[in-house]
Amino acid sequence: MNMHDHHEDVIVIIPQLILAIPFLIGLVVYVIAVITSNRKYAPWPHYRTLFWIIGSVCAIMAVCGPLAERAHVDFTAHMFGHLLLGMLAPLLMVLAAPMTVLLRSLNVRTARKLTKLLKGTFVRVITDPVVASILNIGGLWLLYTTNLYASMHDHMVLHLFIHFHVFLAGYVFTVSMIYIDPTPHRTSYVYRSIVLVIALAGHGILSKFIYANPPYGVPANQAESGAILMYYGGDAIDVVIIFILCWQWYKVSRPRTSIESGYSAQGV
Amino acid sequence: MEKATNDTKLYSTNKYSKRNLWSGILFGLGLIAFFDEMVFHQLLRWHHFYDRATTDIGLISDGLFHAFSWFATIGGLFMFADLRRRNAVWLKRWWGGVFLGAGVFQLYDGIVQHKLMRLHQIRYVDNVIVYDLVWNIGAIILIIIGALLIQKTNQSKDEGGAASNEHA
Numbered sequence: 001m002n003m004h005d006h007h008e009d010v011i012v013i014i015p016q017l018i019l020a021i022p023f024l025i026g027l028v029v030y031v032i033a034v035i036t037s038n039r040k041y042a043p044w045p046h047y048r049t050l051f052w053i054i055g056s057v058c059a060i061m062a063v064c065g066p067l068a069e070r071a072h073v074d075f076t077a078h079m080f081g082h083l084l085l086g087m088l089a090p091l092l093m094v095l096a097a098p099m100t101v102l103l104r105s106l107n108v109r110t111a112r113k114l115t116k117l118l119k120g121t122f123v124r125v126i127t128d129p130v131v132a133s134i135l136n137i138g139g140l141w142l143l144y145t146t147n148l149y150a151s152m153h154d155h156m157v158l159h160l161f162i163h164f165h166v167f168l169a170g171y172v173f174t175v176s177m178i179y180i181d182p183t184p185h186r187t188s189y190v191y192r193s194i195v196l197v198i199a200l201a202g203h204g205i206l207s208k209f210i211y212a213n214p215p216y217g218v219p220a221n222q223a224e225s226g227a228i229l230m231y232y233g234g235d236a237i238d239v240v241i242i243f244i245l246c247w248q249w250y251k252v253s254r255p256r257t258s259i260e261s262g263y264s265a266q267g268v
Numbered sequence: 269m270e271k272a273t274n275d276t277k278l279y280s281t282n283k284y285s286k287r288n289l290w291s292g293i294l295f296g297l298g299l300i301a302f303f304d305e306m307v308f309h310q311l312l313r314w315h316h317f318y319d320r321a322t323t324d325i326g327l328i329s330d331g332l333f334h335a336f337s338w339f340a341t342i343g344g345l346f347m348f349a350d351l352r353r354r355n356a357v358w359l360k361r362w363w364g365g366v367f368l369g370a371g372v373f374q375l376y377d378g379i380v381q382h383k384l385m386r387l388h389q390i391r392y393v394d395n396v397i398v399y400d401l402v403w404n405i406g407a408i409i410l411i412i413i414g415a416l417l418i419q420k421t422n423q424s425k426d427e428g429g430a431a432s433n434e435h436a
Contacts, residue, residue, distance in 0.1 A: 235334075246342050
């Protein structure tokens with residue numbers, strides 16, 4: 001009996017650690033990058049560091065500890081964890097401008113390699129708003145409308161893959177909509193706005209679909225409260241993305257007199 | 269001197285008359301959707317999050333309008349801020365847009381989403397028809413107010429446009 005319990009503990013703890021460690025490494029790397037950058041450049045804004053720390057804590061809370069454990073048996077807890085891992089943590093971490101501080105702290109050769117990677121086809125394709133939305137929202141549809149959600153709890157590798165995917169897709173989606181870090185592949189504001197509205201609609205429709213059609217193995221009452229949490233929690237975070245997108249649009253489209261137009265076109 | 273600035277102002281409000289209208293329409297649409305969510309879903313709890321009778325197209329329509337209304341509220345206000353910094357706010361026309369946007373969405377919600385797509389009812393009572401009538405007549409009143417305001421600004425736009433041309 002004791003052996004069995006011990007075995008169960010190991011099964012539970014290992015995926016939690018595997019999921020949490022990358023975020024811990026990210027936290028350490030970011031702090032080192034900030035310290036290195038501050039030696040060479042103007043002090044890195046504290047609020048960005050704070051965003052990264054809070055974002056990392058949100059992600060770690062979602063994948064390990066009491067919330068992650070309850071998420072296995074309680075769909076509402078799962079959905080709360082999903083909001084943290086797939087929406088709030090990515091948004092905060094995008095706002096922390098990690099690529100900027102990383103590029104500042106690296107030596108020129110490594111920084112050039114990283115820039116080359118960011119300019120490459122792969123990044124261009126996945127940060128296209130349509131592709132990013134399909135990866136993000138499409139992935140969620142796949143998870144909750146097939147038996148993937150049920151299988152996730154039985155297969156550790158699948159569990160790991162889905163959780164990393166939820167975070168990365170959320171990050172790529174946010175990056176494709178709002179430009180905080182250097183963004184070599186830019187798309188127009190109109191295009192991003194249209195895709196954003198459709199993606200958010202896809203998220204809202206899925207929430208109500210889950211309300212009516214609980215994923216396999218989820219009791220109806222949990223599906224209902226989880227769906228409502230997904231719908232309104234999603235709204236709360238989406239509002240921030242919409243606000244930043246509109247604000248950046250507003251800044252870029254400011255009126256220019258003929259005298260300053262030559263300069264201000266560069267300054268954004 | 270004062271006359272000259274007035275003319276510039278007149279010229280810029282005419283140039284941006286369409287943007288005043290659209291800013292108002294977007295904001296009005298978002299505002300009424302927000303009001304619907306706040307009052308009828310959350311405070312009164314008359315509207316249901318999901319109705320078993322909802323059609324698939326109803327869910328899709330609701331999702332799109334819900335997402336768009338968030339965007340419209342924020343985007344409409346940023347457009348208004350843009351008009352302000354250009355010194356081109358035309359408040360009467362903007363309000364016309366707000367009433368029109370709110371009324372059109374209210375009517376769409378009341379007729380198409382509630383009734384045809386059976387998204388949810390206004391309130392789950394026997395004589396829901398009374399609620400439907402009040403809802404949709406209210407929507408039509410909003411549209412009429414909006415249309416009247418816009419009509420009025422259309423007239424002054426033509427006069428103002430002629431006037432500013434004379435001075436130019």
